Amino acid sequence: MTAFDDLMAFQRDTQALAEIAGRLGWDQETVMPEGAAPQRAEEMAAIENVLHARRIDPRISEWLEAVEASKLTPADAAQIREIRRAQTRALKVPVDLSMAIARATSAAQRKWADARAKDDFTAFCPVLEEIVALRREEAAALANGGDLYDALLDDYEPGASGQDIQTMFDAMRSRLVKLRDAALGSAHQPEKVIGTYPAKKQMKLSAKLARTFGYDLTHGRIDKAVHPFSSGSGLDVRITTRTSDTDPFNCFYSTIHEVGHACYEQNVDRAYLLTPIGRGASMGVHESQSRIYENQLGRSRAFSAWLFDRMQRRFGHAPASDADAFYGTVNRLEKGYIRTESDEVQYNLHVMLRFDLERRLIAGQLDVADLEEAWNARFVTDFGYEVDRAANGVLQDVHWAVGLFGYFPTYSLGNVYAGCLHEALQHDRPDLDVQLAQGNATYATDWLRDKVQRHGALCAPQAVIEGATGKPVSVEPLLAYLEAKFGEIYRL
Structure with a gap:
């Protein structure tokens, strides 16, 4: 075997162990007994210890040194790029710190859920203080004198910086606020959701929607969780959703969103299975898939007409009077607190709030004890009304509880990327709406699989989007799409 073969064999074992750790996380969020949380924290710390040791194994440097770069294929070169990147980051973080973060964030998940249920940020504050301190320590080790937040952001969107994100948000904020205010102030308002929808029937229709958008249930499953998520890669990719008897869209569009993530992982070229490039290119690119599945496809006029018919068949009624009104209801803007339940126009405003606050937390400009007051x-x-309780405010998301500082802005990056991809998709598939109206989402998802998903992390994030669209990344396609869509719905 060559040095490259030895290196890749070692990396496959490392990736397999990382997948096991991910499965432990899935189990914790879905079926783990409540009393098992302290033991699970120790299990997660132990496996992180093993993974960290493998990431800094001195043989990696020896193999990298011995690899003959001139004989590498483009995919091989990408594998080397990702291995070097992971090794460089791992070498900067002490193993004790890595284990402490794994232990603290695992234990925090249940404590966050309890505090959220009780609307008690004060009870959760000490837990979050520990996590912020640990992540700041990690950021300092990674940053090497540079910006702490950028060091954490790089975990989720390689090559991006806080200033890049700020520039993007500055270009979006005023137009989003103007559109939101015009829609909410319009004399024409879409119908609100009416009726009740049993959870069991919602889950059955969710499974139908998952298959419609290409989710392979022979290599996945759908469960329920407090906060919907996707987990895994390759041959085992699982999703969760949630139900509300009076809000079926929460279930359906959470499912479609997570299916976007899951299909990305399922559709990566199988030759890359259990390798560093056998996964999504970044969280921003990942979000581009979930958001385009959920919004530009799932909330389109064409697909919503198909969903209206399916809801009538499944439940005997739908949340609106007819298919046209249903389209408005699916996309209705409302005042609300919850990011995951927000409409397309206001969603990025929720992300901007979190981005600014977490950037200040990591910079040491905001104390955790003052976070709830700063959030409110x-x-x-930003929204013009007061938060009514902690579960609808600072405690609504699990991300900070599990240490995901730098993750939130990738949601908005994903929206921007999705806007670029949708523009190209419409150009390449001019009869897209005809197909969606027939419930044929594969006409679109096959294009996304070919242009984006099958390549995994072969290319850098922006290069993935630019390669798929033939254009530089820009906020303009997303903003133009939102202004046209909601201008029509609200008769602006």
Whole structure:
């Protein structure tokens, strides 16, 4: 075997162990007994210890040194790029710190859920203080004197910086606020959701929607969780959703969203299975798939007409009077607190709030003890009304509890990327709406599989989007799409 073969064999074992750790996380969020949380924290710390040791194994440097670069294929070169990147980052973080983060974030998940259920941020504050301190310590080790937040952001969107994100948000904010205010102030308002929808029937229709968008249930499953998510890669990719008897869209569009993530992982070239490039290129690119599945496809006029018919068959009624009204209801703007339940126009405003606050936390400009007050004040400024309780405010997301600082802006990057991809998709598939109206989502998802998903992490994030669209990444396609869509719905 060559040095490259030895290196890749070692990496496949490392990736297999990382997948096992991911499965432990899935189990914790879905079926783990409540009392098992302390033991699970120790299990997660132990496996992180093993993974960290493998990532800094001195043989990696020896193999990398011995690899003959001139004989590498483009895919091989990408594998080397990702291995070097992971090794460089791992060498900077002490193993004790890596284990402490794994232990603390695992234990925090249940504590966050309890605090959220009780609307008690004060009870969760000490837990979050520990996590913020650990992640700041990690960021300092990674940053090497540079910006702490950028060091964490790089985990989720390689090559991006806080300033890049700020520039993007500055280009979006005023047009989003203007569109939101015009829609909410319009004399024409879409119908609100009416009726009740049994959870069991919602889950059955969710499974139908998952298959419609290409999710392979022979290599996946759908469960319920407090916060919907996707987990795994390759041959075992699982998703979760949630139900509300009075809000079936929460279930259906959470499912479609997570199916976007899952299909990305299922559709990566099988030759890359259990390798560093056998996964999504970044969280921003990942979100581009979930958001385009959920919004540009799932909430389109064409597909919503098909969903209206399916809901009538399944439940005997639908949440609106007819298919046209249903399209408005699916896309209705409403005042609300919850990011995951937000419409397309206001969603990025929720992300901007979180981005600014977490950037200040990591910079040491905001204390965790003052976070709830800062959140509530910022929410009034951005949305014009007060947060009613902690579960609808600072405790609504699990991300900070599990240490995902730098993750939130990738949601908006995903929206921007999705806007670019949708523009190209419409150009390449001019009869897209005809197909969606027939419930044929594969006409679109096959294009996404070919242009984006099958390549995994072969290319850098922006290169993936630019390769798929033939254009530089820009916020303009997303903003133009939103203004046209909601201008029509609200008769602006």
